[in-house]
Amino acid sequence: MKLSEVCEALSLTAVVGDTDKDFDGVYVGDLLSRVMSRVDAGNLWITIMPNTNVIAVASLTEAAAVLLAEGVTLLDDALDAARDNGITVLSSELPAYELCVRIAGLLS
Amino acid sequence: MSDVVKFHFDVDGHDFSSAGEASVAVKQKLRALGYPPDIIRKVSIAMYEGEINMVIHASGGTADVEVHEDKIVIILRDTGPGIPNVELAMQEGYSTARENIRVLGFGAGMGLPNMKKYTDSMQIDTTVGQGTTITMTVNL
Numbered sequence: 001m002k003l004s005e006v007c008e009a010l011s012l013t014a015v016v017g018d019t020d021k022d023f024d025g026v027y028v029g030d031l032l033s034r035v036m037s038r039v040d041a042g043n044l045w046i047t048i049m050p051n052t053n054v055i056a057v058a059s060l061t062e063a064a065a066v067l068l069a070e071g072v073t074l075l076d077d078a079l080d081a082a083r084d085n086g087i088t089v090l091s092s093e094l095p096a097y098e099l100c101v102r103i104a105g106l107l108s
Numbered sequence: 109m110s111d112v113v114k115f116h117f118d119v120d121g122h123d124f125s126s127a128g129e130a131s132v133a134v135k136q137k138l139r140a141l142g143y144p145p146d147i148i149r150k151v152s153i154a155m156y157e158g159e160i161n162m163v164i165h166a167s168g169g170t171a172d173v174e175v176h177e178d179k180i181v182i183i184l185r186d187t188g189p190g191i192p193n194v195e196l197a198m199q200e201g202y203s204t205a206r207e208n209i210r211v212l213g214f215g216a217g218m219g220l221p222n223m224k225k226y227t228d229s230m231q232i233d234t235t236v237g238q239g240t241t242i243t244m245t246v247n248l
């Protein structure tokens with residue numbers, strides 16, 4: 001499924017980056033060394049962490065995109081890093097659980 | 109062909125926001141050199157965790173990556189506090205990270221276990237009060 005389809009269906013905000021690409025699988029987590037070993041290339045990663053370290057982890061794991069839950073706003077230096085590294089960041093007011101339920105609904 | 113490709117990085121220990129930059133750079137270089145995704149993933153995870161540890165626990169250090177014909181060697185050196193009990197530090201979930209570090213997403217106590225898991229060998233040379241050198245090898 002394309003990121004743009006999820007953005008549309010769940011009214012996500014596209015903060016930065018390309019949404020015209022596929023994702024495959026979802027991971028939820030905020031502790032970066034867990035995320036590092038759990039997120040596979042092409043996954044959508046849902047987190048409430050808004051800092052630049054998130055962008056480094058997304059870049060290293062080749063996550064399809066970072067989805068910031070609960071209305072969290074990406075910090076300015078993280079926004080710059082996302083731009084520089086070609087990382088897609090989305091955001092939503094919804095909490096992670098609600099996002100997962102709705103994305104699961106779309107995928108099934 | 110026994111040419112060894114080497115990369116050297118100084119890892120700034122005072123800037124959490126740039127932590128991970130050396131790992132991202134190495135990943136891009138390995139990709140440009142055409143290494144397979146699973147190798148790049150192993151090196152990325154291991155080096156990132158080691159790089160972050162130098163920043164959050166040891167005020168920075170240096171990272172050297174050597175690409176040999178049959179293996180990639182990552183050497184991380186710092187002159188930080190050292191690790192008093194390596195066996196304990198290697199346990200999943202053990203962390204001395206303070207609150208100001210934890211709010212950034214660090215401190216799961218999974219960094220060293222990840223480094224061990226994603227490399228073919230890992231050696232920790234550490235002396236309390238003098239520093240830590242970690243050498244990791246990923247076989248090609």
Ligand SMILES: Nc1ncnc2c1ncn2[C@@H]1O[C@H](COP(=O)(O)OP(=O)(O)OP(=O)(O)O)[C@@H](O)[C@H]1O
Nearest residue numbers: 033161165166197203204214215216217218219220
């Ligand atoms: N380079 C280092 N110098 C001094 N102490 C270190 C170093 N690397 C690790 N340690 C010690 O080992 C502990 C465990 O490290 P590990 O990377 O597994 O977890 P963490 O860094 O605390 O959390 P995480 O990596 O999950 O964010 C650290 O909390 C710290 O006490």
Ligand SMILES: [Mg+2]
Nearest residue numbers: 157161219220
């Ligand atoms: Mg660590």
